[in-house]
Amino acid sequence: MDPAGSSRFRSAAPADDADQATLARIAGGQLDALEELYERYRTMAYSIALRITADAALAEDVVQDAFLGAWRNAARYAKGRGSVKTWLLSIVHHRAVDAVRRRRPTTELPDREAVPPPPLTLPDVWPEVSAALDRDTVQGALRAIPAVQREAIELAYFGGLTQQEIAARTGIPLGTVKSRMRLGLLAMRRNLLGETTVEVDASSLPDGASGPAPRPGADA
Amino acid sequence: MTHEEALELAAPFVLGALGPDEEQAVREHLATCDLPHPEFEELGSLVPLLAESVRQVDPPAHLRDRIMAAAARDLEARTAGRAEAVGAQPEAPTAPGVEREAARRRQRFIFARPAWALAAAAAIVIAALGVWNIRLQGDLAVAQAYRDRVDQVLAIARQPGSTVAILSGGQGGQNTGLAAVATDGTAAIVLRGLPPTTGSQVYEAWVIVGSNAPVPVGALAYSDGVGYLATNVGQVGAGATVAFTKEPGPGATQPTPPILSSGVLSSAPS
Numbered sequence: 377m378d379p380a381g382s383s384r385f386r387s388a389a390p391a392d393d394a395d396q397a398t399l400a401r402i403a404g405g406q407l408d409a410l411e412e413l414y415e416r417y418r419t420m421a422y423s424i425a426l427r428i429t430a431d432a433a434l435a436e437d438v439v440q441d442a443f444l445g446a447w448r449n450a451a452r453y454a455k456g457r458g459s460v461k462t463w464l465l466s467i468v469h470h471r472a473v474d475a476v477r478r479r480r481p482t483t484e485l486p487d488r489e490a491v492p493p494p495p496l497t498l499p500d501v502w503p504e505v506s507a508a509l510d511r512d513t514v515q516g517a518l519r520a521i522p523a524v525q526r527e528a529i530e531l532a533y534f535g536g537l538t539q540q541e542i543a544a545r546t547g548i549p550l551g552t553v554k555s556r557m558r559l560g561l562l563a564m565r566r567n568l569l570g571e572t573t574v575e576v577d578a579s580s581l582p583d584g585a586s587g588p589a590p591r592p593g594a595d596a
Numbered sequence: 597m598t599h600e601e602a603l604e605l606a607a608p609f610v611l612g613a614l615g616p617d618e619e620q621a622v623r624e625h626l627a628t629c630d631l632p633h634p635e636f637e638e639l640g641s642l643v644p645l646l647a648e649s650v651r652q653v654d655p656p657a658h659l660r661d662r663i664m665a666a667a668a669r670d671l672e673a674r675t676a677g678r679a680e681a682v683g684a685q686p687e688a689p690t691a692p693g694v695e696r697e698a699a700r701r702r703q704r705f706i707f708a709r710p711a712w713a714l715a716a717a718a719a720i721v722i723a724a725l726g727v728w729n730i731r732l733q734g735d736l737a738v739a740q741a742y743r744d745r746v747d748q749v750l751a752i753a754r755q756p757g758s759t760v761a762i763l764s765g766g767q768g769g770q771n772t773g774l775a776a777v778a779t780d781g782t783a784a785i786v787l788r789g790l791p792p793t794t795g796s797q798v799y800e801a802w803v804i805v806g807s808n809a810p811v812p813v814g815a816l817a818y819s820d821g822v823g824y825l826a827t828n829v830g831q832v833g834a835g836a837t838v839a840f841t842k843e844p845g846p847g848a849t850q851p852t853p854p855i856l857s858s859g860v861l862s863s864a865p866s
Contacts, residue, residue, distance in 0.1 A: 422655035532613035558607035
């Protein structure tokens with residue numbers, strides 16, 4: 377099953393209830409629950425790991441590390457600090473970034489055996505909105521922001537570079553790197569929020585957007 | 597780190613673009629500061645969408661087996677940890693790095709679904725049998741040899757209709773092991789904790805069905821305290837006993853007491 381690809385619009389809340397039940401069983405040491413979680417998120421997890429590492433074997437190691445991290449630390453998942461999916465994908469992201477930084481011997485590295493940190497993100501403040509977004513829409517919102525902001529976000533999130541490394545690589549002052557990341561994320565957010573507002577002004581849509589997206593569950 | 601300094605780092609923080617020290621400092625600030633941090637939520641909520649925006653690629657099928665096998669091993673280690681605590685084993689040096697490396701190497705074995713479920717059950721059995729005591733004694737090679745043999749027994753155990761026996765006999769986890777018999781009689785047996793044999797002595801395996809006389813099924817190949825036998829024992833079902841004796845030489849037709857180790861075959865978990 378590919379929960380992300382099979383239907384255009386996802387319904388987040390019921391899925392997360394199921395995920396939390398699965399995670400509770402994982403915390404109880406039930407291997408079949410881990411397999412359930414893996415079946416649900418294997419494609420998403422592998423895709424993000426592969427995007428960051430650009431190495432199929434390393435991506436497998438990352439996904440294995442991440443699911444074992446989830447297996448060992450399921451009891452540490454804090455409800456109310458983001459969905460299980462967000463938690464899991466943040467572990468994958470963190471492990472993938474660790475892996476690529478490890479390939480760069482000059483980079484300062486965290487303790488390899490440290491337990492996975494809590495998610496980098498705080499609660500999804502607009503789950504209803506984000507749940508209604510499909511991949512094309514998000515990609516469109518990313519493409520629609522200024523190129524220098526997109527570059528900063530991509531070098532950080534997909535490249536695994538620290539802000540200092542981005543500054544060094546691009547020859548841009550650190551403060552500018554930080555503000556490009558921030559402005560880029562805020563611009564994406566504005567684009568995406570606009571995308572899901574029915575009373576949207578069509579002229580404000582990014583190029584390639586065909587119109588307002590249906591509300592969550594509209595085609596469920 | 598001040599509140600303002602933390603806010604300044606919100607964007608690189610949510611994107612994972614801080615070094616470990618800076619990241620830790622921000623985490624500590626968030627955990628201890630009572631002021632609101634809307635910037636982190638606002639920017640952070642975009643990040644899961646970035647993660648999902650990438651081109652979707654299915655992982656290779658074997659990755660699931662690798663992960664499930666590794667998790668089963670992890671469960672085994674936890675169980676072993678508890679068993680060690682309960683058994684009040686003397687403190688022994690452990691080599692976590694070496695053991696992890698060994699664990700990685702062990703992940704190569706391939707299970708078909710849902711064979712890992714059986715592996716997990718067997719892993720708990722192995723832990724209970726004291727293989728971890730071997731590890732604690734520092735002899736990883738023996739532990740590895742034993743595990744490799746156990747994997748071979750499991751290959752039979754996970755065939756539909758197979759029977760499995762947990763073998764035990766000696767004091768303190770000696771002469772323990774696992775036997776599996778497939779429906780066609782193909783059998784594999786592994787036994788550990790055996791003292792070395794001398795001269796032409798062999799460890800002989802016997803199958804006992806009901807009140808019939810014990811039938812010899814072969815001598816164990818012995819190495820470093822681990823005995824292993826792959827053979828065909830004919831069609832013996834659940835309830836039959838597998839037993840071991842030390843014989844003066846190969847070809848014994850009647851067992852020489854005492855029975856060193858034995859177990860009763862029962863249906864394999866599925």
